[in-house]
Amino acid sequence: MGMAALLLVWALLHCAGTVTMVRASHAVYPELQSLEAEKVDETSRTGYHFQPPKHWINDPNGPMYYKGLYHLFYQYNPKGAVWGNIVWAHSVSTDLIDWTALAPGIYPSRQFDVKGCWSGSATVLPSGVPVVMYTGIDPDEHQVQNVAYPKNLSDPFLREWVKPDYNPIIAPDSGVNASAFRDPTTAWYGPDRHWRLLVGSKVGGKGLAVLYRSRDFRRWVKAHHPLHSGLTGMWECPDFFPVAVHGGGRHYRRGVDTAELHDRALAEEVKYVLKVSLDLTRYEYYTVGTYDHATDRYTPDAGFRDNDYGLRYDYGDFYASKSFYDPAKRRRVLWGWANESDTVPDDRRKGWAGIQAIPRKLWLSPRGKQLIQWPVEEVKALRAKHVNVSDKVVKSGQYFEVTGFKSSDVEVEFAIGDLSKAERFNPRWLTDPQALCKKRGARETGEVGPFGLWVLAAGDLTERTAVFFRVFRANSSSSSRLVVLMCNDPTNSTFEAQVYRPTFASFVNVDIARTKTIALRTLIEPSVVESFGAGGRTCILTRVYPKKALGDNAHLFVFNHGEVDVKVTRLDAWEMRTPKMNVPAQ
Numbered sequence: 001m002g003m004a005a006l007l008l009v010w011a012l013l014h015c016a017g018t019v020t021m022v023r024a025s026h027a028v029y030p031e032l033q034s035l036e037a038e039k040v041d042e043t044s045r046t047g048y049h050f051q052p053p054k055h056w057i058n059d060p061n062g063p064m065y066y067k068g069l070y071h072l073f074y075q076y077n078p079k080g081a082v083w084g085n086i087v088w089a090h091s092v093s094t095d096l097i098d099w100t101a102l103a104p105g106i107y108p109s110r111q112f113d114v115k116g117c118w119s120g121s122a123t124v125l126p127s128g129v130p131v132v133m134y135t136g137i138d139p140d141e142h143q144v145q146n147v148a149y150p151k152n153l154s155d156p157f158l159r160e161w162v163k164p165d166y167n168p169i170i171a172p173d174s175g176v177n178a179s180a181f182r183d184p185t186t187a188w189y190g191p192d193r194h195w196r197l198l199v200g201s202k203v204g205g206k207g208l209a210v211l212y213r214s215r216d217f218r219r220w221v222k223a224h225h226p227l228h229s230g231l232t233g234m235w236e237c238p239d240f241f242p243v244a245v246h247g248g249g250r251h252y253r254r255g256v257d258t259a260e261l262h263d264r265a266l267a268e269e270v271k272y273v274l275k276v277s278l279d280l281t282r283y284e285y286y287t288v289g290t291y292d293h294a295t296d297r298y299t300p301d302a303g304f305r306d307n308d309y310g311l312r313y314d315y316g317d318f319y320a321s322k323s324f325y326d327p328a329k330r331r332r333v334l335w336g337w338a339n340e341s342d343t344v345p346d347d348r349r350k351g352w353a354g355i356q357a358i359p360r361k362l363w364l365s366p367r368g369k370q371l372i373q374w375p376v377e378e379v380k381a382l383r384a385k386h387v388n389v390s391d392k393v394v395k396s397g398q399y400f401e402v403t404g405f406k407s408s409d410v411e412v413e414f415a416i417g418d419l420s421k422a423e424r425f426n427p428r429w430l431t432d433p434q435a436l437c438k439k440r441g442a443r444e445t446g447e448v449g450p451f452g453l454w455v456l457a458a459g460d461l462t463e464r465t466a467v468f469f470r471v472f473r474a475n476s477s478s479s480s481r482l483v484v485l486m487c488n489d490p491t492n493s494t495f496e497a498q499v500y501r502p503t504f505a506s507f508v509n510v511d512i513a514r515t516k517t518i519a520l521r522t523l524i525e526p527s528v529v530e531s532f533g534a535g536g537r538t539c540i541l542t543r544v545y546p547k548k549a550l551g552d553n554a555h556l557f558v559f560n561h562g563e564v565d566v567k568v569t570r571l572d573a574w575e576m577r578t579p580k581m582n583v584p585a586q
C-alpha cells in the first residue's frame with residue numbers, strides 16, 4: 001500500500017477490450033505533505049475509534065500481542081495531514097481500548113528503506129521472538145521487503161527495532177514489477193520446516209499473492225507459482241490465515257494462529273481465508289477455501305466469487321485491513337483503515353485525516369459461507385448512560401426519537417409484521433446492491449422497509465444518515481425467497497456539497513422468512529457510523545460530517561418508511577465514554 005500514492009491521478013486500465021478510466025488511490029500533495037498542523041479541529045474527531053492526536057494515518061501494520069500488550073503500528077505522516085513522509089507509528093494497549101502512543105517503531109534510516117517504510121506484518125516466532133517484515137522503498141524507488149527485530153526482548157513495549165544489515169531479505173527479481181511489490185503477510189510454518197509468506201503484486205492486469213519460502217527467516221526463495229492470483233489488478237495488503245470450522249462444536253468462534261497452519265490434526269478442522277485489497281477499486285474482497293500444504297496452492301470453495309464482486313469484510317470505507325491472532329483470548333482480531341470522505345483542504349484545516357475501524361473479532365459462520373465480525377467485547381466497557389425501548393410498534397411513515405448522545409453504541413432488533421407484502425426483486429439488482437440502495441434510498445417508500453435508524457441526526461432532521469433494511473421477494477421457478485438489503489444512506493448527512501457520500505449497501509445472508517426479525521448494531525461517533533447487520537453478517541462503515549448534529553445535538557431516531565408496520569422488539573443505546581486515545585508514554 002502506498003505505491004498508489006506515487007501514481008498518476010488517472011491510470012489507464014485495459015480490460016476485456018474496453019478502455020476504462022480508473023481513478024488511482026490517494027494522491028500526492030508535495031506542497032502539503034510537510035506542513036505541520038497548526039491546530040487540531042476537534043469538531044468531528046472520534047473518541048473511541050483509534051486515531052493519533054493529529055496528522056495523516058492509513059494502513060494498520062504489524063498488529064500483535066506481546067507480553068501482555070497489544071501492539072498496533074500504522075502508516076503515519078508525522079509532518080502533515082495528507083499522505084507523505086511515511087513511518088510506522090506505534091501504539092500499545094492492554095485492552096484494545098485505551099492506547100498509549102510510543103515513538104515511531106520503524107522509520108527510514110537505511111539504504112533499503114530510505115524513501116519510505118510502507119506496510120507489513122508481524123510474525124511471532126515459535127521462540128516467542130516477534131519479527132516485523134515491511135516494504136522499504138530504496139533509493140531507486142524499488143519496493144523491497146525488510147525485516148526488523150526488537151532490540152530488547154525484555155521490553156514489553158518493543159520500543160526499539162533493529163534492522164539487520166542483510167536487508168533487504170526479498171528484492172524484486174526480473175520477473176517482478178519493482179513498483180508493484182509490497183505488503184508482506186504474517187509468515188507461517190510448513191510441515192517441510194520452511195517458513196512461507198506472501199507479497200502483493202501484479203503482472204499485467206492480474207493481481208498476485210507471490211509466495212516466498214525460507215528455512216531460516218533470512219534467505220527467502222520465490223516459489224515457482226503464486227499462492228493465488230486474480231484478474232482484478234494490483235493486490236495490496238494480502239492477508240492469509242486459518243479459521244476454525246464449526247463442525248457442530250461450540251468453539252468455532254475461536255481464532256487459529258497462523259503458526260498452527262501445519263498442525264495436521266488441526267488442519268483438518270480449519271479453512272483458510274485469503275483477503276486482498278484492490279488498488280484499482282479501493283475495496284477489498286475475501287474468499288474462504290482450502291490450502292494444499294504440499295503444492296502450496298489455495299483454492300476458494302465453490303460458491304465464493306473470486307473477483308471484485310466477492311464478499312467483503314465491510315461494504316463501506318474500510319481498506320488495507322490486517323488481522324492477527326490474539327493468544328490471550330484465542331481469537332482473531334481484524335483492523336482496517338477508514339479514510340476521510342471530506343476534502344483535502346478540510347483535512348488540512350482539521351489537522352488530521354484517517355481513523356482505524358473498531359477492532360473486530362472475526363470467525364467463520366456455522367455453514368462456512370462467510371465470515372462474521374463483531375466489535376471486540378472490550379468495547380462494552382465504554383458503555384455508560386443507557387436508554388432502552390421494547391416492543392414498540394413503528395407504523396408506516398412514523399418515526400420516534402431515542403436519544404441525543406455525542407457518541408453511542410446502539411443495538412436494536414426489528415420484527416416485521418407481514419413479509420408477504422415484500423416488493424418484487426429484480427434479479428438484475430443482485431450484482432449491484434450499492435446501486436439498488438441509491439435507487440431505493442432511505443426516502444423512497446416501500447412495502448417492507450425502508451426501516452432502521454437515522455443517526456447523527458439534527459433535531460429537525462435536516463441532517464441525518466440512514467442505516468436501514470429493505471426486504472424484497474425474489475421469485476424463482478420453485479420457490480420464492482426473501483432478499484434483505486442493508487443500506488447506508490448519507491445523502492443528507494451534511495450540507496457540505498464537497499463531501500464524498502455514496503450510498504453503501506450489501507445483501508444480508510439471513511433467512512428472514514424464518515427469523516421474522518433482523519438485528520442491527522451501530523457504533524456512532526462524530527464523523528463515523530460503523531454498522532453490523534444481522535449479528536455481524538454485513539458490516540458497513542461510513543464517514544459523515546454533520547454541522548448541526550454535533551455533541552448533544554446528535555440525535556438518534558428509529559424510522560419506518562415502508563407500508564408494513566415493524567416492531568422494535570428491543571433497543572438499547574449507550575452513551576460511550578472516551579478512552580485514553582494515544583496519550584504519549586511517560
Ligand SMILES: *[C@@H]1O[C@H](CO)[C@@H](O)[C@H](O)[C@H]1NC(C)=O
Nearest residue numbers: 151152153154155156157158
Ligand atoms: C530492556 O528492557 C527492560 C524492561 O523494560 C529493562 O529493564 C532493561 O533495562 C532493558 N535493557 C536495556 C539494555 O535497555
Ligand SMILES: *[C@@H]1O[C@H](CO)[C@@H](O)[C@H](O)[C@H]1NC(C)=O
Nearest residue numbers: 003007177178179180204234
Ligand atoms: C509496474 O507497476 C507500475 C505501478 O503500478 C506501473 O506504472 C508500470 O506500468 C508497471 N510496469 C510494467 C512493466 O508493467
Ligand SMILES: *[C@@H]1O[C@H](CO)[C@@H](O)[C@H](O)[C@H]1NC(C)=O
Nearest residue numbers: 386387388389390391570571
Ligand atoms: C430497560 O433496562 C432496565 C435496566 O437498565 C430494565 O430494568 C428495564 O426493564 C428495561 N426496560 C425495558 C422497557 O426494556
Ligand SMILES: *[C@@H]1O[C@H](CO)[C@@H](O)[C@H](O)[C@H]1NC(C)=O
Nearest residue numbers: 424425474475476477478479
Ligand atoms: C417472476 O416474476 C415476473 C414478474 O412478475 C414474472 O413475469 C415471472 O413469470 C415470474 N417467474 C416465475 C418463475 O414465477
Ligand SMILES: *[C@@H]1O[C@H](CO)[C@@H](O)[C@H](O)[C@H]1NC(C)=O
Nearest residue numbers: 441442443462464489491492
Ligand atoms: C434530503 O433532504 C431533502 C431536503 O430536506 C429532502 O427533500 C430529501 O428527501 C432528503 N433525502 C434523504 C435521502 O433523506
Ligand SMILES: *[C@H]1O[C@@H](CO)[C@H](O)[C@@H](O)[C@@H]1NC(C)=O
Nearest residue numbers: 025026282319339340341500
Ligand atoms: C477514500 O476516500 C474516498 C473519497 O476521496 C475515495 O473515493 C476512496 O477511494 C478512498 N478510499 C481509499 C481506500 O483510499
